[in-house]
Amino acid sequence: MLIGAVVTSSLSLSACSPADGDETAQFSPASAQDFAPVATCTAPPDTPVRIEGGTFVMGSSALYAEEGRERQTSVDAFWIDPHEVTNRKFAEFVAATNYVTVAEKPVDPAQFGVPVDQIPAFMLEPGSAVFTPPNQPSQNYGDWWEYLPGANWKRPYGPDGPGAVPDHPAVHLAWDDMIAYADWKGGRIPTEAEWEYAASAGAEKYTDQPGPEQANSWQGVFPVVNEAKDGFTGIAPVGCFKANAFGLYDMVGNVWEVTGDYFRPGHNPADSDNPRGPSENAAYDPINPGMVSRVMKGGSYLCAPNYCQRYRPESRQGRDPGLGASNVGFRLAYDSAPQG
Numbered sequence: 001m002l003i004g005a006v007v008t009s010s011l012s013l014s015a016c017s018p019a020d021g022d023e024t025a026q027f028s029p030a031s032a033q034d035f036a037p038v039a040t041c042t043a044p045p046d047t048p049v050r051i052e053g054g055t056f057v058m059g060s061s062a063l064y065a066e067e068g069r070e071r072q073t074s075v076d077a078f079w080i081d082p083h084e085v086t087n088r089k090f091a092e093f094v095a096a097t098n099y100v101t102v103a104e105k106p107v108d109p110a111q112f113g114v115p116v117d118q119i120p121a122f123m124l125e126p127g128s129a130v131f132t133p134p135n136q137p138s139q140n141y142g143d144w145w146e147y148l149p150g151a152n153w154k155r156p157y158g159p160d161g162p163g164a165v166p167d168h169p170a171v172h173l174a175w176d177d178m179i180a181y182a183d184w185k186g187g188r189i190p191t192e193a194e195w196e197y198a199a200s201a202g203a204e205k206y207t208d209q210p211g212p213e214q215a216n217s218w219q220g221v222f223p224v225v226n227e228a229k230d231g232f233t234g235i236a237p238v239g240c241f242k243a244n245a246f247g248l249y250d251m252v253g254n255v256w257e258v259t260g261d262y263f264r265p266g267h268n269p270a271d272s273d274n275p276r277g278p279s280e281n282a283a284y285d286p287i288n289p290g291m292v293s294r295v296m297k298g299g300s301y302l303c304a305p306n307y308c309q310r311y312r313p314e315s316r317q318g319r320d321p322g323l324g325a326s327n328v329g330f331r332l333a334y335d336s337a338p339q340g
């Protein structure tokens with residue numbers, strides 16, 4: 001990790017990179033008739049959903065180069081969580097194992113690759129990347145991402161903010177934290193292909209922002225005008241928005257979800273039968289060069305039409321495996337019917 005990479009990473013984890021036309025995308029305000037307030041918000045069941053194997057068109061050439069090119073892709077049957085892993089579920093894991101997450105531990109100076117005296121002291125404290133909206137319009141992700149000491153899954157807004165809400169997705173988790181939870185739970189992190197197949201659910205591809213009743217995203221001009229027509233300025237409890245045809249909630253929006261594939265821009269057309277992405281050696285993240293990133297999917301509550309049209313199943317960005325963020329979570333897949 002290079003100095004400043006914590007902040008740099010916040011970009012990739014984020015919301016979105018300023019790549020491939022984001023700057024030129026135009027904001028088109030939703031009309032009043034598009035506004036559908038959330039009437040009910042009850043936590044969905046935890047029981048994993050069986051996804052039958054099948055073939056679908058993976059990827060998209062419509063918006064961002066890293067999502068192309070489209071290809072017929074097959075996946076075998078699997079099970080997947082119906083919603084993002086919640087703080088409630090993560091707390092069960094921590095209570096049973098006394099696990100301490102990466103964001104709760106001091107940062108290893110060796111990760112920065114520079115002498116310790118060149119590293120700002122606060123960046124060596126336990127913490128995570130927190131979205132902090134700027135006071136004025138900006139296209140610079142450094143203006144809205146802050147490495148905040150004391151931020152972790154239990155304190156998602158830092159030590160002075162409110163505590164974790166049980167039905168919110170767990171955030172500020174590093175790759176090792178997700179793997180530890182998966183091992184304890186008897187599941188695994190889904191492949192990108194599995195995740196995208198489950199998220200697509202046989203639906204037509206789309207490029208427009210989902211309606212306010214469909215997904216927790218950002219309505220308004222990011223990062224300064226958050227109209228919250230969907231009822232949430234930030235994270236929503238899981239299950240507040242309409243499930244897709246497979247009965248899965250918040251695949252699009254709410255928080256990005258980490259998958260097991262290493263990130264590299266674009267899909268390999270020859271790798272289409274239960275693909276698992278590039279090898280570790282072939283991983284490449286142009287937003288975080290030199291970092292072996294994983295693929296995250298589906299966008300988050302920070303995705304807005306003027307900056308980040310990634311509220312779609314095909315969306316993908318690289319994710320620093322060693323750093324948490326306030327808009328990144330995960331859900332588990334399973335190879336056999338989960339018990340309990």
Ligand SMILES: [Ca+2]
Pocket residue numbers: 216217218219228229230231232233234301
């Ligand atoms: Ca929202």
Ligand SMILES: [Ca+2]
Pocket residue numbers: 084250251252253254255256257298299
């Ligand atoms: Ca999600």
